[in-house]
Amino acid sequence: MGRNPGISLTEQAYGRIEELIVTLQIPPGQAISESELCELSGFGRTPVREAIQRLSQQHLINILPRRGMIVTDINVETQLSLLELRRELERMMVRAAARRRTSEEQFQFGEMASAMERAAEADDEEAFLALDKAFNELVGQACRNPFAESAMEQWNPLSRRFWFQHHRQVGDLPRMAALHADIAWAIGAGDPDEAGRASDVLLSYLTNFTRAALDAGRD
Numbered sequence: 001m002g003r004n005p006g007i008s009l010t011e012q013a014y015g016r017i018e019e020l021i022v023t024l025q026i027p028p029g030q031a032i033s034e035s036e037l038c039e040l041s042g043f044g045r046t047p048v049r050e051a052i053q054r055l056s057q058q059h060l061i062n063i064l065p066r067r068g069m070i071v072t073d074i075n076v077e078t079q080l081s082l083l084e085l086r087r088e089l090e091r092m093m094v095r096a097a098a099r100r101r102t103s104e105e106q107f108q109f110g111e112m113a114s115a116m117e118r119a120a121e122a123d124d125e126e127a128f129l130a131l132d133k134a135f136n137e138l139v140g141q142a143c144r145n146p147f148a149e150s151a152m153e154q155w156n157p158l159s160r161r162f163w164f165q166h167h168r169q170v171g172d173l174p175r176m177a178a179l180h181a182d183i184a185w186a187i188g189a190g191d192p193d194e195a196g197r198a199s200d201v202l203l204s205y206l207t208n209f210t211r212a213a214l215d216a217g218r219d
Helices: 009-022 034-041 045-057 076-100 103-122 125-142 146-170 173-188 192-218
Strands: 061-064 068-071
Touching (some): 009 034, 009 045, 034 045, 045 061, 076 125, 076 192, 103 125, 125 146, 125 173, 146 173, 146 192
Antiparallel strands (some): 061 068
């Protein structure tokens, strides 16, 4: 795979392994070794080992002493608990981002909103998944609160993986992308009230989506 000299090898290894787990190419419950992750990601032991520690902190990998590693299962109840926290914290973050975003970030949010709308029109899940990650990173940066940004980094992969597993069954990708675009437009416009309102609409949609996934699993 191609390397980006502007990004550390650890960050690149993490990004590649996280993508493999989030998109279920390494499925939940699978036992995996460090050497296998090196082979799958194309990176050496040191950056992969450091990436594993980060993935463990994000609850994507369980490290079992003297027994190797296992990719964590996807749990609907855990996701509902996470959404309770996300509703409050993301509302605060997008409101802060609308107040504090720079002129460059204003432009980036506009580009992000347009890209989300294109993904919605094309029903393009790969484009949306990449945009969702970039959107959360941009919100975290623009809100100028490192503690909130760290919290978002912690839960984002779990949420993206949950969506990827269930969206074909109970989701609506165009609606999901359009709701993200609404938040991005509001932040770009510097409107904290509208950004907060749009965030609440998105979290209500995600809560309904998660409950629908739970109901589908019971059928």
